[in-house]
């Protein structure tokens with residue numbers, strides 16, 4: 001909830017994509033006139049709660065959802081402000097699991113096969129929807145500007161087609177997120193300024209070219225806002241040197257607090273916090289404590305390590321805590337906000353009691369020892 005507060009204080013809008021995220025935003029008192037609701041499979045309850053909360057915009061992901069949303073808005077006697085998520089078919093060079101703007105995707109309606117235009121026409125015809133604009137999100141951890149430029153061109157071209165075919169000039173364009181973060185020294189992402197320039201240059205030129213008015217431009221940077229703000233601290237435990245093979249250094253977390261290496265082959269850099277001034281002296285592999293190989297970082301040069309050292313893995317502010325689980329019954333770590341020499345806990349460390357809080361033992365399993 002503290003991060004919702006920071007987003008609010010920075011004057012940003014907030015995206016939610018589940019009822020749980022919506023609940024968190026509402027509990028944090030986030031102003032709902034700056035709330036956008038996403039999701040490719042929103043439940044009736046999630047839609048109803050979003051309408052009740054008067055979220056600024058609902059991004060509709062399918063033809064089916066258009067009908068459902070229209071019906072629920074009708075039941076509630078309101079009109080939903082909507083954007084339609086489109087899939088522009090832009091190829092991006094990122095991991096396949098986070099490459100989202102192409103035709104074969106569960107997200108949005110494709111520009112290429114006509115579903116996007118069908119969706120727009122359907123949305124315009126439904127009485128309880130007010131179609132404000134179009135949305136797309138082509139993927140995540142994108143390190144080049146070419147796909148973003150291409151996307152803007154395609155989306156504006158589509159908005160021009162909408163004007164020609166329906167007479168309606170859409171006022172909102174949402175380009176989603178995707179700008180990469182700096183995980184490895186040798187793979188810097190484009191700066192935010194370069195990214196913004198690239199998008200606005202193409203946007204202005206395309207709007208003029210198609211004779212369209214200026215649009216309200218939305219962008220949804222997630223990772224690039226928060227990833228580099230996060231560092232995960234682990235304590236070094238067992239160190240196992242397999243002569244001639246490799247040296248494994250195990251830490252007190254792993255897959256449960258950071259599934260990204262396993263999911264996306266994500267790579268990280270780290271320092272030893274209590275030996276930050278010492279030069280690298282050996283190549284090691286950092287492993288977690290889970291029941292799989294669970295490697296966090298392979299072949300990293302670090303100062304000589306001993307049990308009890310604190311390993312600081314950098315750029316873990318995005319898709320880490322939010323993806324954490326209790327796999328192997330590990331309690332999730334605390335989250336600490338550090339700024340200007342001050343540190344405050346914003347999410348408490350989970351306890352062993354938290355791990356069994358939701359567990360129930362049915363009566364017939366309770367007395368197994370007595371009955372043998």
Ligand SMILES: Cc1ncc(COP(=O)(O)O)c(C=O)c1O
Nearest residue numbers: 137140141177178220221222223
């Ligand atoms: C619709 C939408 N917008 C924005 C984002 C944020 O993406 P990123 O963190 O890559 O900027 C996501 C991530 O999944 C998304 O699904």
